[in-house]
Amino acid sequence: xxxxxxxxxxxxxSEAASLELGCNYSYGGTVNLFWYVQYPGQHLQxxxxxxxGDPLVKGIKGFEAEFIKSKFSFxxxxxxxxxxxxxxxxxxxxxxxxxxxxxxxxxTRLSVIA
Amino acid sequence: xxxxxQSPTHLIKTRGQQVTLRCSSQSGHNTVxxxxxxxxxxxxFIFQYxxxxxxxxxxxxxxxxxxxxPNYSSELNVNALELDDSALYxxxxxxxxxxxxxxxxxxxxxxxxxxx
Numbered sequence: 536x537x538x539x540x541x542x543x544x545x546x547x548x549s550e551a552a553s554l555e556l557g558c559n560y561s562y563g564g565t566v567n568l569f570w571y572v573q574y575p576g577q578h579l580q581x582x583x584x585x586x587x588g589d590p591l592v593k594g595i596k597g598f599e600a601e602f603i604k605s606k607f608s609f610x611x612x613x614x615x616x617x618x619x620x621x622x623x624x625x626x627x628x629x630x631x632x633x634x635x636x637x638x639x640x641x642x643t644r645l646s647v648i649a
Numbered sequence: 650x651x652x653x654x655q656s657p658t659h660l661i662k663t664r665g666q667q668v669t670l671r672c673s674s675q676s677g678h679n680t681v682x683x684x685x686x687x688x689x690x691x692x693x694f695i696f697q698y699x700x701x702x703x704x705x706x707x708x709x710x711x712x713x714x715x716x717x718x719p720n721y722s723s724e725l726n727v728n729a730l731e732l733d734d735s736a737l738y739x740x741x742x743x744x745x746x747x748x749x750x751x752x753x754x755x756x757x758x759x760x761x762x763x764x765x
Contacts, residue, residue, distance in 0.1 A: 539691075541691075569753070577758070578739075579692070579756040580756075581753070635705060636682060637682065639684075639693075642691045
């Protein structure tokens with residue numbers, strides 16, 4: 536069955552530190568990949584997405600992610616985090632057929648401290 | 650805002666009761682998916698409706714059921730509520746079908762269900 540692994544349960548960083556959150560998926564077919572963010576008390580928001588083309592995708596708020604097909608990975612990065620980035624981050628994968636469910640990882644809680 | 654609205658936003662029910670949650674999908678979207686997000690967990694897929702037909706189901710018992718209406722809005726019904734059903738229930742709409750971009754899901758704000 537399709538699954539998504541996020542390596543870090545909770546990450547604590549100081550402001551201006553660089554961020555990398557790991558995401559690996561287990562599916563050999565053609566996939567679409569997403570990172571969602573959930574700020575405290577708010578709904579899931581799309582940070583960025585990969586469908587095809589350039590494997591380095593840029594999203595909102597300075598986030599980017601790199602799709603490495605050979606490693607089944609889609610890691611999220613940000614060069615310099617801010618306190619306002621404190622949130623839960625979810626990686627999600629779906630088959631590109633569109634009629635299968637979006638499978639989420641368990642999430643990584645990011646806490647940014649001053 | 651995603652254009653996906655869910656109601657109610659919060660709900661408290663007693664064990665054994667039944668509950669209906671509602672979702673209005675984004676305009677033009679014919680696919681609605683429901684997810685359960687327990688505290689501290691990622692969203693878990695419950696089921697998906699595509700053009701009023703259920704076309705996928707996760708590992709949830711039959712007391713979780715749903716409907717999709719001709720306007721593509723949807724309901725999630727849960728019978729015989731259990732304490733473990735307490736969670737945030739998320740609805741997501743998408744274009745569905747094949748084609749790049751059709752898989753992008755737009756989420757509502759969720760309904761927080763508490764079973765006591």
